[in-house]
Amino acid sequence: MNHAFPWAELTTPMYEAVEVKHHKKWVIVGSWILAAVLIVGGFTTRFKIAFVFAALLVLTMISKKTVMITERGLESFMEMRITSQYELWKWSEIEALTHQKLAEYPGMVQLYFTKDVRTRRLFFTEKDAAEIRKLAKQKNSKIRVYDGTAYMDSYKKQQQLKQQAKQKGRKK
Structure with a gap:
């Protein structure tokens, strides 16, 4: 090779x-x-x-x-x-970049690169991920950068509220 x-x-x-x-x-x-x-x-x-x-x-x-x-x-x-x-x-073909930290991989950040209907998930060190986000914005000003951690926190909170509402409905 x-x-x-x-x-x-x-x-x-x-x-x-x-x-x-x-x-x-x-x-x-x-x-x-x-x-x-x-x-x-x-x-x-x-x-x-x-x-x-x-x-x-x-x-x-x-x-x-x-x-x-x-x-x-x-x-x-x-x-x-x-x-x-x-x-x-x-870079001109990449439409979105989503970053998310996961507790099971400390010191690492997962980045999702989205091009059309395809998405690639890759892991980088925190330092490299920050540099990649800067590079992405520099090379493609139209790229959308999302914070997956904030989204997942919001999603989990929403699911908990639904679960609580469901349990309250059963008690009546």
């Missing part, structure tokens, strides 16, 4: 997304076992499609995805043994 990253020539600040949910060891081991079972099944049964599924599973397990926020926008690069894939969401 010696593919050069598309953003390698950039000299401006770049922010790499942090992977917060790593696969558990049993998932990785189980995936390799399943790949072996599919290969054996391809040899021993008449269902040769098992080879295709085994190949896809192995390719998925050995691939590596890197997501970077740059001056150009949101850049995704997927590296595989046989090929690579690059996707760029330009």
Whole structure:
């Protein structure tokens, strides 16, 4: 996997997304076992499609995805043994950016990038997230920036009020 990253020539600040949910060891081991079972099944049964599924599973397990926020926008690069894939969401195409802090990931902020009907959720350090919000406004003045934490607090409060009203209705 010696593919050069598309953003390698950039000299401006770049922010790499942090992977917060790593696969558990049993998932990785189980995936390799399943790949072996599919290969054996391809040899021993008449269902040769098992080879295709085994190949896809192995390719998925050995691939590596890197997501970077740059001056150009949101850049995704997927590296595989046989090929690579690059996707760029330009700042002009990104319509909304929502930031939210989660208690289960201290020191991290999740950012939702919305382009048309697609949304990508990525995690960044608090410092990087603040810089990304500034960069987004600088590169696209039309981008809408939302505070997901305030929205969720308001939503939870609304749900509690509904629950209380429901309980009062039952007591009568």
